[in-house]
Amino acid sequence: MRENSIKKTIKNYLKEIIDIYKPNESTKVSLYVDIFLIISIITSCLLVPLEHYYPKHKDIFWNLELFFMYIFIIEYLLRWYTSPNRFKFPFTPLALIDLIAIIPTILVLSSNFVILRTFRGIRLLRVLRLIRLLKFLRYGFVLYQYIIDLKIRYGEIKERYRFNNIGTLFIFSTIAWILGSNIIYLTEKSFGDDMGPFSNYWDSYWNILIVLISGIEDKEPISFIGKVEVTFLLVVGICFVAIITGEIISILIKRLQNIDKIRVKPKSVKLKNHIIILGENVHLYNIIKQINSALENNYYILIVSEKADEIKINPKDNFKKVFVYPANPLNPLILNDINLQDAFRVIILSENDDDNSALMKMVAVYSRNSKIPILVEIKDEVSVFKASFLDTPELVVNRHFGEQLLSQAVLNEGVTIVYDSLMTFSKESNEFYSIKIPKELIGKTFQNAQLYFLDYDIESIVPIGINRSTEKESYSNFFINPLGGNLSDNLDDLILKESDFLVVIAFQRPKIDDINQEDIWRGKILVGI
Numbered sequence: 210m211r212e213n214s215i216k217k218t219i220k221n222y223l224k225e226i227i228d229i230y231k232p233n234e235s236t237k238v239s240l241y242v243d244i245f246l247i248i249s250i251i252t253s254c255l256l257v258p259l260e261h262y263y264p265k266h267k268d269i270f271w272n273l274e275l276f277f278m279y280i281f282i283i284e285y286l287l288r289w290y291t292s293p294n295r296f297k298f299p300f301t302p303l304a305l306i307d308l309i310a311i312i313p314t315i316l317v318l319s320s321n322f323v324i325l326r327t328f329r330g331i332r333l334l335r336v337l338r339l340i341r342l343l344k345f346l347r348y349g350f351v352l353y354q355y356i357i358d359l360k361i362r363y364g365e366i367k368e369r370y371r372f373n374n375i376g377t378l379f380i381f382s383t384i385a386w387i388l389g390s391n392i393i394y395l396t397e398k399s400f401g402d403d404m405g406p407f408s409n410y411w412d413s414y415w416n417i418l419i420v421l422i423s424g425i426e427d428k429e430p431i432s433f434i435g436k437v438e439v440t441f442l443l444v445v446g447i448c449f450v451a452i453i454t455g456e457i458i459s460i461l462i463k464r465l466q467n468i469d470k471i472r473v474k475p476k477s478v479k480l481k482n483h484i485i486i487l488g489e490n491v492h493l494y495n496i497i498k499q500i501n502s503a504l505e506n507n508y509y510i511l512i513v514s515e516k517a518d519e520i521k522i523n524p525k526d527n528f529k530k531v532f533v534y535p536a537n538p539l540n541p542l543i544l545n546d547i548n549l550q551d552a553f554r555v556i557i558l559s560e561n562d563d564d565n566s567a568l569m570k571m572v573a574v575y576s577r578n579s580k581i582p583i584l585v586e587i588k589d590e591v592s593v594f595k596a597s598f599l600d601t602p603e604l605v606v607n608r609h610f611g612e613q614l615l616s617q618a619v620l621n622e623g624v625t626i627v628y629d630s631l632m633t634f635s636k637e638s639n640e641f642y643s644i645k646i647p648k649e650l651i652g653k654t655f656q657n658a659q660l661y662f663l664d665y666d667i668e669s670i671v672p673i674g675i676n677r678s679t680e681k682e683s684y685s686n687f688f689i690n691p692l693g694g695n696l697s698d699n700l701d702d703l704i705l706k707e708s709d710f711l712v713v714i715a716f717q718r719p720k721i722d723d724i725n726q727e728d729i730w731r732g733k734i735l736v737g738i
Contacts, residue, residue: 221667221720224291227284229348243348246284250344253277257339278314281307281341293648303347310341361478361509368475369464371456378456382421382449389442390417393435401431421446469521474511474532474547481551483509487538487570488558489520492586496556497531499633503640506530511547513538514560538570544577552578557585564592571602631714643676643710644719651707655691658711670719676710687712 230240253274260270285307292298299308345352367373390413397407407413407430420442430436467473474480484500486493489512497510510531512520517533536543549555555574559567564587571585583602587593593604617624630638650658655675662670674689689712705711713719 218667220291223287225720227287227291246280247345247348249277249280250341253281254339254341274314278311281311285311303344306340306343306346310344357481361480364478365472365475368477370460374456375453378449378452382446385442385445385449386414386417386421389421389438390414393417393430393438393442396432396435396438397430399432400434405431405435407431407435417442421449470518471512471520471522471528471531471533473518474534476546478532480509480511480532480548483511483548483552484554484556485547485549485552486510486512486556486558487514487574488560488567489514489517490558490560490586492558493520494522494526496558497528498526501527501530508553511552513543513547539573541573541577544573549574549578549581552581555581555583557583559586559588564588568592575602639714639716642713642715642718644713644721646705646707646709646711647721650705650711653705655705658705662713665721668719668721669716670721671714672711673714674712675705676712677706677708678710 225236226239226242228239230243256270256274256277260267263270285304288304288307289295289298298304393407394410394413397405397413401408406416420439430439486496493512497512500508500510506527506529508530512531512533513536514520514533515535515537518535520533522528534543534547536546538544557567557570557574567585567587571583574581574583584605585602586605614625614628617628631641646658647661650661653661655672658672662672674687675691676687678686
């Protein structure tokens, strides 16, 4: 038993290193391995054109090619060893790409392929090695997230510092500088003196720059027409300097006004894979903190409310990926601006004790995107019946939960502390997770699952129930502690199926849960990236 535990520990450690790095979850070694592999892929592909343009160094390039081939072989073998299903692994798309990426070099080295050895310098064999670029598909989601972050960051900086306005002013001032320099030069050559300050073509550029920025000083044209032109350019320069000064002051004032507020979403920024919160109330801050804590600040949050730009925050709060959009969420145009179709989740908060507004927002979101998961907070349980015609949104009735917790606390003293710990996301608390059924437990009973994790030494996992919800009605069919009476009278229903999920309590998302990257991409599962 101890030897099996050690083998599992080594396998999990190697899997953690070879898998894609996840902030606050993977080790730094995993990050260094990812960076090394990405550099290796890029460098090995650059060897192809280098061999073509610098044939005299072909021996050096070939030795480097062998070095990278050995690296990719080791990577392939480690991924195979740490794969949950070693039989299926060689036939998975990414494994096939890894294999094809090393085959051309292996064939050249093989003594059984003498004919192919003569093709060592042929372009076709070199081009085949470029298939290694497809290895970036493994890092596709992470790279995609970083690209989105860079685009959003650039858009925010662009709007914050008014790059469009300043860029336009710079273009017009450059045009005025070039035209003014040429016009005054031609004027002075035609009507002035060859000894004047604008008689030399290149000197006129410097002198006009002084006119536009700081005044005429002692650079005065000789001709009357030239003096008129310089006076006009002097006025233009004063206007440009005044406008630029006004832009800078406006930027500074806006920064001071928003120093303790959540940033307003720039109009040019288009969020993707984000969480939308429609409305605001006293629960807003805790909801944002909980989401950021659970998802490790890896997802953007957009708050949409008519007074959203007045929301103040504590400077210590980590709201770097939180934006506000001051607008009425019931406006159809606003739903386009917040990019609802590319969001992962929508949270609708009840405002001013009025459930009708929350229900109207729910209908507006559902009519625009019926596939997106919607969570609606309502005050009155009567409102549940009003929303019964929609099966997708999940409704949270504050009063109902409060009444249930009060009843539990009366019967079980101290239960509120347990609830608070389980319902709070932090690095020091356990949470609920819904994980796929391990293959060893398919066809077994829930009791077998409890015994399985009782002897599972790698992680502390406590199974508490079964999630047997369908894909159309996600998270709607739970069975807590099904020990023989609350599933059905049919004992076959107690057998765990491949489509089932286990509801467990764990310190962090169990590593035994083999998460499908496609589920993360589509937003079915939100995890720290």
